[in-house]
Amino acid sequence: MLPKCPVCGKEMIVTELHCKRDEVTVRGRFRASPFDFLDKDELEFVILFFRARGNLKEIERYTGQGYFALRGKLEKILEKMNLQPLGEMKEEISEEDLFKQVKEGKIGVEEALEILKKRKKGGESDV
Template sequence: MAYPLLTNCPVCSKQLKITKLQCNHCQTTVENEFEVSKLAALGQEQLHFVEIFLKCRGNIKEVEKELGISYPTVRGKLDDIISALGYTSQKKPEVDKKKIVSLLEKGEITTEKAIQLLKEGEES
């Protein structure tokens, strides 16, 4: 029975190095320092989420249905994984709808510009 790859030390929680690989068929052994992919650092729940996300071809609505969770929860899990992989999530700033309406009422922006700003807010 094979066990999942440990990536962190069970004693101090620091990252482990893989130093030995062995073939189950011919018993050839290779020793050195080997790198693992960034995905190896993800927990089981995060890897499951990534699998579902890929299965759904990145369609967040489909991920919602598959996992039975809300859109904000999907986005939150995705942001957590992005962070765990060492990347920064490029969140767009929250659109202030009241401010857009106020600017429109004052005549400081056109209707077309207001619609554009509101649509940009929906995409984030």
């Protein structure tokens, strides 16, 4: 399943689901969950992550896998789900893209202003 349209980049909407076994078809407008893009192993990792309450060190002890391997797996899953870690997207986005997101209704004006204020404070020195 494609999360975004390959032509315009907008979110894809599922309009039909079909079961080959029973020959049942359901039509409508369905939004795909970010979890729908994960394979079985990735979904099992996410469930383990939830059960460990987000503690990768605990998962490391449980699975025997190294912390950085687990962190890499988590990063790949976030990418596959089209999710960015909190704070990263807003810090890396250009002002032009920020204004574009406001125009498209992806973020509010207040949120955009807050991001710009934080950037300005971050750029000032205390000297």
